[in-house]
Amino acid sequence: MDLHSTLPFSSLAFFQFAGLAVLFFLLVKLTLKDRLPYSWVLAAFNASYIVFLFTKPLQLAVLILYLYVAFLALRKWYKSNNVVLPMLLLALPIFGMKTVILFPSEDASDLMLNAQNIFQIAGLSYMVFKVIGLYIDERRNTEKISLLAFFNFTAFVPTLLIGPIDRFRRFEADVAKAYEQISLSFYAKAWDRLILGVLYKYIIAEAIFRFGLSQLHDDGSLLYHVSYMYTYLFYLFFDFAGYSLLAIAFGNFIGLDVPINFDRPFLSVNPKEFWKKWHKSLGDWLGDYFFKPLFKEFTSKKILNPIQRQNLALFLTFTLMGFWNGFELHYILSGMLFGLYSVVHNYYIYRCKKTKKDVFFGNLSSTGVRWLSIAIMIQLVAFSIYLFSGNLF
Amino acid sequence: MNKKKFVRHSIIYFLLILGYVLLYVANLDSILHPDRELNPKSSVNFVYQQF
Incomplete structure (x- = not known):
């Protein structure tokens, strides 16, 4: 496998990792279910991906830590009903990323290039969105949210890159019953989604791109723009819906439900x-x-x-x-x-x-x-x- | 498995196998357009736009 260069569902290496992970979860369920809480197994799985395969492991770890500390601090000390300030504070890394993106690499100073390297983390937006949701839902709740639970929620590998965006309480409830959900019925459900996701993303979207989008020549005519418009719409749908199905399927294979993202x-x-x-x-x-x-x-x-x-x-x-x-x-x-x-x-x-x-x-x-x-x-x-x-x- | 599910699965697997053979084994687009440099779409290009 290529170390530190594999984003979810973007290469064969990731699918190999996913296959091993499914086997790993099944083996743990069969042998250590009563001694090892599922949340620890999930944390080990998420951490392994980040440490060995994710493009920027250190930056991601710092981001998660920043979000956790900001979340705890806001929950403890910020008592106002107005959620604008907390939202802005939690979204600071997104503003950093969006700002540095405005500067093209060729024109950027060393400082800006360093900033780009720090802020451009795949999955950043979705992670921040999840944490903002968590803060708004839980800001009045005094129940402790451990770093382990927070880490599993924010760094959950199948949905790390582009969602679906989950909710903390739904996710936690699912983690609590995940061992039981590693079963034949969940595998069957996961397999159906996996096959459909592969068909959407790697066959239909790819075919639309190769035989449709890439064949259109911009002659400035209305026909070109109309053709591109409809072709791109269907390409985007099959690519993104396919990706979402793969994420849901992977979650199902390791015993967790993931919210659906596309429904006709x-x-x-x-x-x-x-x-x-x-x-x-x-x-x-x-x-x-x-x-x-x-x-x-x-x-x-x-x-x-x-x-x-x-x-x-x-x-x-x-x-x-x-x-x-x-x-x-x-x-x-x-x-x-x-x-x-x-x-x-x-x-x-x-x-x-x-x-x-x-x-x-x-x-x-x-x-x-x-x-x-x-x-x-x-x-x-x-x-x-x-x-x-x-x-x- | 009921009839509806069977038909649905048959279509999905048929398209999957046909698509795999045409796109990744036979490389149909390179046969149809031999002069064009093969540049398959990155599967996560869209993803990168939204970091």
């Missing part, structure tokens, strides 16, 4: 449903830890009227998502466009309720409305994802 997103009838089906864990995270507190804050300060508050909070939430993807214009505009879709849909619902009739579809049958909504959503999503791709500008 192309059948969504509105933007809200789309984010429950596409990168679901991120949509839920943004809803719970950004939209809701923001809306609550606006409400407590009586900013605007209720529908305007909702719309402003929605728009800001998706704009944040755009900035999170990167400070480049195409990421930001893509996020803002998703925000605009949500605002328009929210206003449409509001108008329908107020006038007691469908202000857009009129008297069309419910089946007709459903299929037309699906068709419209696919076009809207395709365009926003096309902006995200950076191919337009």
